[in-house]
Amino acid sequence: MRLPVAISALLALAACTDRQSVMAAHGPEAGRVALLAGIVFAGAAVIMLVVMAALWVALRGSESQRAALAGETAIRIGGIAFPAITLSVLLGYGLWLMRDSLADAPPALRIEVTGEQWWWRLRYRGGDGAAFAEANEIRIPVGAEVEFELRSADVIHSFWVPSLGGKLDMIPGRTNRLRLRAERAGVYRGQCAEYCGGPHALMALEIIAMPQAEFAAWLTAGRRPAPAPAGxxxxxxxxxxxxxxxxxxxxxxxxxxxxxxxxxxxxxxxxxxxxxxxxxxxxxxxxxxxxxxxxxxxxxxxxxxxxxxxxxxxxxxxxxxxxx
Ligand code: HEC
Ligand SMILES: [Cu+2]
Known part of the structure; x- marks a missing residue:
């Protein structure tokens, strides 16, 4: 009975799309997050197996095996040295891996994103023309480094588009900066990832990565007044x-x-x-x-x-x- 249940659960999981998934990385920032997550998952799986083996020895092992497992050496190695070394190495590696996200070369484009209860206020800046306002749907050029200036107008929100990068909080009175780059054209879904009251669950967004030329045309059109009503x-x-x-x-x-x-x-x-x-x-x-x-x-x-x-x-x- 258990095997069919497990297999059908896997089939259900397979239906998950990659529109909003840490597993489907489509930018360098998300790639680093996915790599670190993969290492942590793999390491945790190995440790899980070792712990299970130790549990088996504790339950079924011979007298001498159980004595060794309960001895001081096992505790010094498995309980102190191993976690201290592993966690320190992991921390050092994580900091080294994430260093790129603090790059200070000027970005190709800056977009201000302000979290509001319960939608996203946008302002496009950069380039030559005037800034203009938008909302909820973020368009960016493919392959370009885009800097998001994250703010909040009310409570704490969190900006998270898993396929493009890690999540970053939007804190009242502060400006947090996030650099993202989409490696291929497409629609990437994101979600407010910090409970902000009321319909927080219905505060999502999309980033649409467009070919450079198409994006440039969209940006130019955006600066013009809205079209006059025709019919x-x-x-x-x-x-x-x-x-x-x-x-x-x-x-x-x-x-x-x-x-x-x-x-x-x-x-x-x-x-x-x-x-x-x-x-x-x-x-x-x-x-x-x-x-x-x-x-x-x-x-x-x-x-x-x-x-x-x-x-x-x-x-x-x-x-x-x-x-x-
Ligand atoms: C008291 C202020 C207020 C008034 C008046 C108001 N709206 Fe809104 N409207 C909002 C807010 C706030 C939102 C964002 C809702 C959300 O998504 O949480 C919104 C969202 C919208 C949206 C969706 C926009 C998007 O980007 O998804 C449309 C369309 C809209 N309003 C049309 C109208 C129309 C048409 C009227 C007049 C009949 C109107 N609104 C009157 C405050 C207002
Ligand atoms: Cu929220």
């Missing part, structure tokens, strides 16, 4: 956005909406997810989030707009989807 529904949505008071909390570049409490929505239509990587994007889900956000992400800091009529919600969603 009738979009124009109605833009009016409603201001009339309903959304602009008190949200900014859309180039419009009268300049709120700074919630995520910047200038390019929300281009995002893969809403509400910090919790709800797939799209027109229907945008409308649902505006009216029923408290059901979809309970406790989040946006009040639900249940009084808007379905047609109004659809117009708002049409406008927001067009912002790319």
């Amino acid at each position: 009738q529904a979009e124009r109605r949505g833009a009016e409603l956005f201001l009339a309903a008071g959304c602009g008190g909390c949200h900014a859309i570049r180039g419009t009268a909406a300049e709120g700074a409490i919630g995520p910047d929505l200038s390019r929300v239509g281009g995002r893969r997810f809403l509400a910090a990587a919790t709800i797939p994007a799209g027109r229907e889900n945008l409308a649902r989030f505006i009216a029923h956000g408290q059901d979809l992400k309970p406790g989040n800091l946006m009040p639900p707009f249940r009084l808007l009529a379905p047609a109004e919600l659809d117009a708002l969603a049409a406008y927001l989807v067009s912002l790319r």
Whole structure:
């Protein structure tokens, strides 16, 4: 009975994707973490086998074997010398291995990431042009060293994208710096890794690593004002956005909406997810989030707009989807 259970458990584990996994390292920083983890796991497995053998001797061994195991020499070697040496070597090796992450050559790009209850405020800097705001979905160029400036606006959060690097806390009043590099294009999922109250479990993010040229075009477009509403529904949505008071909390570049409490929505239509990587994007889900956000992400800091009529919600969603 046990073997089938164990095998089916392994099959279930095999279904884990590598979108958010320490085991699937896609950058040098994550590679070092994975290497250190591998060494620790392998070493721990060997030690486990030795301990099990000692346990077997203690239970089933001959009189003299058991006496040796209980003697002072065994304790001096196995209980004092071995752990002291192993842990010291491991600490030294770990510090040496992680030294690269403190490199001080200027990065190709700097992105400010501020943890907010319960989403991520972003600001792109560097390059030649002006800085601009974004939220929740971080785009970076493949192969380039990116420095993340991690801050918090309220409580302690933690920034962790396992496939690209180790996790680093975001502490109120402090700026922590993390250097990451994605070795190939792709989407890497991350998660707030420090309990920050309420819907902490629904505070995720994605880093999208794009080919250099594509990224450069995206960055240039990001500095421009949001596109003007094209169709009738979009124009109605833009009016409603201001009339309903959304602009008190949200900014859309180039419009009268300049709120700074919630995520910047200038390019929300281009995002893969809403509400910090919790709800797939799209027109229907945008409308649902505006009216029923408290059901979809309970406790989040946006009040639900249940009084808007379905047609109004659809117009708002049409406008927001067009912002790319
Ligand atoms: C009191 C401030 C406030 C008001 C008013 C407000 N929002 Fe929000 N909104 C927020 C906050 C805070 C979030 C982040 C929620 C989260 O993910 O935890 C948010 C999230 C969003 C998102 C998801 C953004 C993203 O990056 O995932 C959309 C879309 C949105 N709001 C649209 C609207 C619209 C449309 C209105 C007007 C009908 C509006 N909001 C009014 C505070 C507000
Ligand atoms: Cu959190």
